[in-house]
Amino acid sequence: MKGGKVAVLVAAHDLVKRFPIRGGRRGESVVAVAGVSLDLEVGATLGLVGESGSGKSTVGRLLLHLLRPDSGSITFDGQSLDHLSSGAVRKLRPRMQIVFQNPYSALNPRMVVEDIVAFNLQPVNLNGKQRKDRVLETIRLVGLGREILSRYPHQLSGGQAQRVGIARALVSNPDFIVADEIVSALDVSVQAEILALLLDLRSRLRLTTLFISHNLNVVRYVSDRAAVMYKGRIVEMGPTKQLYDSPIHPYTRLLIASVPGAEPDASLESRERERREHLDQLAAYPVDSPLIEVSPGHWVQDPRPAGEQVGSRQAERKDNSTPMAANGRKP
Ligand SMILES: Nc1ncnc2c1ncn2[C@@H]1O[C@H](COP(=O)(O)OP(=O)(O)O)[C@@H](O)[C@H]1O
Numbered sequence: 122m123k124g125g126k127v128a129v130l131v132a133a134h135d136l137v138k139r140f141p142i143r144g145g146r147r148g149e150s151v152v153a154v155a156g157v158s159l160d161l162e163v164g165a166t167l168g169l170v171g172e173s174g175s176g177k178s179t180v181g182r183l184l185l186h187l188l189r190p191d192s193g194s195i196t197f198d199g200q201s202l203d204h205l206s207s208g209a210v211r212k213l214r215p216r217m218q219i220v221f222q223n224p225y226s227a228l229n230p231r232m233v234v235e236d237i238v239a240f241n242l243q244p245v246n247l248n249g250k251q252r253k254d255r256v257l258e259t260i261r262l263v264g265l266g267r268e269i270l271s272r273y274p275h276q277l278s279g280g281q282a283q284r285v286g287i288a289r290a291l292v293s294n295p296d297f298i299v300a301d302e303i304v305s306a307l308d309v310s311v312q313a314e315i316l317a318l319l320l321d322l323r324s325r326l327r328l329t330t331l332f333i334s335h336n337l338n339v340v341r342y343v344s345d346r347a348a349v350m351y352k353g354r355i356v357e358m359g360p361t362k363q364l365y366d367s368p369i370h371p372y373t374r375l376l377i378a379s380v381p382g383a384e385p386d387a388s389l390e391s392r393e394r395e396r397r398e399h400l401d402q403l404a405a406y407p408v409d410s411p412l413i414e415v416s417p418g419h420w421v422q423d424p425r426p427a428g429e430q431v432g433s434r435q436a437e438r439k440d441n442s443t444p445m446a447a448n449g450r451k452p
């Protein structure tokens with residue numbers, strides 16, 4: 122937390138994560154996350170957007186300590202996660218939870234809803250009655266009724282199943298949740314319902330959320346700030362509206378131009394021309410340049426080639442605080 126102004130719940134600094142390539146030669150690896158820094162402010166939602174394979178889920182799992190980074194550091198509520206014992210991680214677990222994309226495959230098919238939701242209460246010290254009460258309270262919080270408790274996942278609609286997935290994440294009263302593509306597998310009408318629920322819960326529970334999606338429209342709807350990931354790096358981030366209204370990085374521009382319904386009046390040819398221009402600019406853009414602040418809270422990778430970036434290095438802060446804290450938060 123910098124200057125005492127903004128309370129930061131989760132802070133990541135320069136995270137790197139590689140995975141061995143399956144079937145590759147020994148030592149060959151893919152860099153899933155190539156130096157990501159971000160801050161999540163208490164009660165705010167940061168949208169993480171980018172195409173499939175850009176490293177979004179890996180960032181989410183690193184922040185939740187479900188994966189260990191190869192390098193870089195993470196703090197949660199002021200406590201470093203870097204060298205935690207497994208016992209200490211277990212103690213923190215109820216405070217940080219995840220909601221997955223596919224509600225059916227994420228829910229154990231052989232358990233009834235009550236047990237699925239209660240599962241995440243295991244590390245929490247409650248007696249049987251308190252446990253039952255807490256599960257029912259959470260089921261109601263996500264807009265479901267008592268009758269759902271005895272059902273199996275296959276007896277639920279897609280929307281109900283995703284509500285159960287959310288209840289399972291919320292039952293331990295977490296401060297931080299990662300919502301990873303939580304509406305991507307749902308029908309469009311159900312998506313809107315689940316997003317509305319998430320917005321409602323966020324303000325009622327003061328949840329801090331990392332909202333991951335490949336869908337720009339969805340991110341725009343729920344996020345205070347957004348970060349755009351491309352090939353393991355954040356290439357641009359800022360207050361959501363500003364990012365959408367004045368995108369700078371060619372990859373962000375490409376994403377925005379590709380949203381269905383963007384520029385409905387443009388002809389097919391002019392759209393294709395624009396897309397090609399963005400692609401050409403993207404190919405020429407330095408891949409690993411540092412983020413620079415172009416307007417308050419709006420950061421983008423420095424467009425200048427490495428040799429010309431002398432003097433722009435203030436963007437790489439040395440004090441472990443990261444650019445994400447800079448602006449764009451909700452009051
Ligand atoms: N457990 C894993 N083992 C090997 N490679 C992985 C693993 N998880 C992710 N990757 C690779 O890391 C890259 C980033 O993946 P991911 O974080 O899932 O991206 P996204 O969520 O943006 O689609 C991809 O190339 C993916 O294949």
Ligand SMILES: [Mg+2]
Pocket residue numbers: 177178179301302
């Ligand atoms: Mg993913």
